[in-house]
Amino acid sequence: MSANVAAAAKAAPSADTPAISVKDMRKCFGDHEVLKGISLEAHKGDVISILGSSGSGKSTMLRCINLLETPDSGEVRVDGELIKMKQIRDGHQAPADIRQVERIRANLAMVFQSFNLWSHMTVLENLVAAPTHVLKRPRAECLEQAEALLKRVGIWERRNYYPPHMSGGQQQRAAIARALAMNPKVMLFDEPTSALDPELVGEVLRVMRSLAEEGRTMLVVTHEMGFARDVSSKVMFLHKGEVDSVGEPKEMFARPPTPQFKQFIANFNK
């Protein structure tokens, strides 16, 4: 019996295996505990908006999922596969198998607040670099896909531009196209519109909305209440390193389940 259970646990991910599952994640920076035991499950097609005031740990949580930050404890599973960690000194841990981490990262494309496009490469080169060098796909095929993606996000005309020559909105759309070029299972957005001028936010949100509509799995750390309410399938509100409330967006915004969340959205509506 127990052997069967073990075999089942090792089997290929079934339909209801969460694309991402985080259990009891903790993280300290020095004496400051940023994450105090966060759990999260994202199923295929989920678009989860992660809200919270600054310092609530939302970006850190996202960065702990693809190990840009190393969580102190807790477990992260991607498509059921546990990211193996090993204990190092005084309660900290480190990835046990960097190859595994790299393989998983390739499935979790990330979009950053400050775009982080590679400045010495053209837009097209930015889109082709990781698929050819990480996924080892043929260059011609990657170029073709890159051009299609750039058309989709509306900056094909700028394919031979260098990132510093484009507006913030164009850079962020290029960064989203770069993430899409990896054919990722899950996309992680770390405040994708926070560094943009207000009039450029719309063009990026439109791209993100179209991604949500085609059923992509997305974790979006954001301050865009409209996106959280209208586009995402789930809203998660972090407060002081803990999950304060999780729920269906319309419901959450109509009837805030906690005083903290009520206070939070009240500040936004001012």
Next chain:
Amino acid sequence: MDFDFYLSTMWSVLKALPLTLEIWFFGIAFGLVIATGLTWLRASGHKLGEYFTRAYVFIFRGSPLLVQLYLIYFGLSQFDFVRHSPILWPILRDPMYCTIVAMALNTAAYESEIFRGALRAVPVGQIEAAKAFGMPAFTRFRLVTLPIALRLALPAYSTEIILMTKATALASVVTIMEMMGTAQKIQHDTFRPIEVLTCAGVIYLLLNLSIARLFAWVEYRLSPHLRPPPEQSQQIKPVPEVL
């Protein structure tokens, strides 16, 4: 003005240019190899490596190249084991090799500092992006860190190369008849320091001018992203609405 004398001096000094370039080339080539090793040692994070490179930079950047050259050429041959070593002695008894060794050791100290600074100045976000897309450490270094760091290092590196061009003149004090040595010999023979040293100075100037132009060209080629976009003047089709 005695044009014939200027011309003949110019010609004599120019004949020593290949020797100057030889010292220059091997000095900076070996220097680059040593500097790369030092930078790697410093960046590797090992305490011992860091102490070693710090001490190295302290010594070779802190003392005059002339002192280093004298110590290597005149100083090291005082030791019996150097004179009896089948590897060291063929190198250290030859003033040409000694100059190249001194220049390489000296420039490596400066260059390793240039490279260290350039590596540290690579924007963290761009390295993080490479990590987040699953690039292994070496790929990350080759595709992102190194290309950016090299561009950052280039201006300071070109200055160091120009300093090295001028430093080749020190070879004349250990009997090498490169351009400066040749000029000094003509000066001693003719007692016409102004004409002779002007000739040598002009050739050094032209040499450094070409080196500076070469580096400026490389820098220009490598940094299209730091210039205004070439198509800026042309009409660009409006970016269409998404979807």
